[in-house]
Amino acid sequence: MTKHGLTSTLREVPVEEAIGMVLAHDLTQIIPGQFKGRLFRKGHRITHEDIPKLLDIGKAHIYAIELAEDEIHEDDAALRMARALQGDNTVLTDPYEGKVSIKSQIHGLAQIHKPTVDAINGLGDIALATIKTNTVVQPGQSLAATRVIPLITKQSKMEEVERLSAALRNPKSQADQAVIQVRPFIKHRVGLITTGSEVFHGRIQDKFGPVVRAKVEAFGSEIVEQRFVTDDLVKIVTEISYLRQQMCDMILLTGGMSVDPDDRTPGAIRQAGAEIIRYGTPMLPGSMLLMGYLEGIPILGLPGCVMHDPFTSFDVLLPRILAGDVIEEQDIIDMGYGGLIGC
Numbered sequence: 349m350t351k352h353g354l355t356s357t358l359r360e361v362p363v364e365e366a367i368g369m370v371l372a373h374d375l376t377q378i379i380p381g382q383f384k385g386r387l388f389r390k391g392h393r394i395t396h397e398d399i400p401k402l403l404d405i406g407k408a409h410i411y412a413i414e415l416a417e418d419e420i421h422e423d424d425a426a427l428r429m430a431r432a433l434q435g436d437n438t439v440l441t442d443p444y445e446g447k448v449s450i451k452s453q454i455h456g457l458a459q460i461h462k463p464t465v466d467a468i469n470g471l472g473d474i475a476l477a478t479i480k481t482n483t484v485v486q487p488g489q490s491l492a493a494t495r496v497i498p499l500i501t502k503q504s505k506m507e508e509v510e511r512l513s514a515a516l517r518n519p520k521s522q523a524d525q526a527v528i529q530v531r532p533f534i535k536h537r538v539g540l541i542t543t544g545s546e547v548f549h550g551r552i553q554d555k556f557g558p559v560v561r562a563k564v565e566a567f568g569s570e571i572v573e574q575r576f577v578t579d580d581l582v583k584i585v586t587e588i589s590y591l592r593q594q595m596c597d598m599i600l601l602t603g604g605m606s607v608d609p610d611d612r613t614p615g616a617i618r619q620a621g622a623e624i625i626r627y628g629t630p631m632l633p634g635s636m637l638l639m640g641y642l643e644g645i646p647i648l649g650l651p652g653c654v655m656h657d658p659f660t661s662f663d664v665l666l667p668r669i670l671a672g673d674v675i676e677e678q679d680i681i682d683m684g685y686g687g688l689i690g691c
């Protein structure tokens with residue numbers, strides 16, 4: 349019995365009979381003047397092709413580990429864990445040195461269930477490292493890696509990982525979720541309203557529209573129409589109604605979001621009948637952003653920094669909305685912790 353409560357034993361085996369067995373120690377090869385290093389590492393599972401290589405370094409016998417009934421090799425354990433964790437739009441790498449990576453197959457939004465990740469890492473002997481939930485990922489990007497710390501571990505640990513993962517699954521319901529999955533972006537028809545008399549009267553060129561358009565298009569959605577309007581509450585409300593009639597399924601307004609007398613945008617969004625989730629978002633930059641819903645469609649007031657700063661509260665909310673999340677007040681509150689980007 350080892351400190352991990354294992355009962356596996358060491359056995360001396362002729363190499364010809366060792367296929368499929370697990371090497372109990374590193375094996376070093378030395379070719380004078382050319383190479384000195386590890387030929388096989390401890391834990392390697394011996395294959396048919398290994399036999400001549402072992403005979404070449406003078407090994408007629410090796411020490412192999414014989415697993416007890418309730419034990420599992422690190423590679424099998426890592427794979428079994430990864431299979432239990434993986435959900436939609438993910439692929440697994442082959443196990444290597446007790447590690448399996450879970451990667452995204454698509455451009456989408458990573459969804460990682462933190463309470464389950466924490467519970468798994470609480471079990472001991474196994475490590476599950478993940479990226480943060482709601483991260484935008486590209487095809488091939490790693491989402492998580494599982495690793496078994498000892499060479500051999502108890503099957504019961506894997507059963508616990510499978511039990512924790514299965515507890516989240518509910519295939520017949522909307523709430524069905526894997527511990528690690530990626531959601532695709534849904535194509536939205538976005539309407540854009542650019543406020544500001546200086547832009548409307550042509551005193552300055554619109555710099556906001558191109559920035560917002562590029563961000564929306566990066567997720568596969570489109571700006572179907574951009575409307576320009578002065579700092580007039582009634583006129584802004586009229587433009588919101590117009591875009592609603594054009595069957596836009598998301599409305600964005602730029603400018604006029606702070607405290608100057610000409611900042612009419614938050615008032616207009618309210619006047620249009622939107623439910624305001626939050627005006628004021630605890631992130632810098634992006635603190636003056638307004639998140640609301642108008643007849644169920646997302647409506648956002650974007651402050652000036654969205655045009656200027658590369659990453660703001662808009663870059664947190666936009667991918668979530670386009671992946672189909674309905675933003676609640678708690679989501680906005682949660683953005684403050686870690687939300688100081690620089691301003």
Ligand SMILES: Nc1nc2c(c(=O)[nH]1)N[C@H]1C(S)=C(S)[C@@H](COP(=O)(O)OP(=O)(O)OC[C@H]3O[C@@H](n4cnc5c(N)ncnc54)[C@H](O)[C@@H]3O)O[C@H]1N2
Pocket residue numbers: 542543544546547552553554555556557602603604605606607608611634635636650651652653654
């Ligand atoms: N006393 C306070 N002042 C400011 C606050 C505050 O809380 N209290 N917040 C600051 C923050 S944070 C931001 S962000 C800005 C918010 O700006 P607004 O959204 O109100 O933007 P505007 O005042 O309309 O314009 C700011 C600036 O950007 C130019 N602009 C606006 N739209 C366009 C466009 N489409 N193309 C080109 N340039 C544009 C505009 O001419 C102004 O120069 O407020 C801070 N102040």
Ligand code: MOO
Pocket residue numbers: 631632633634635636637651652653654691
């Ligand atoms: O809302 Mo400002 O938008 O933080 O720079």
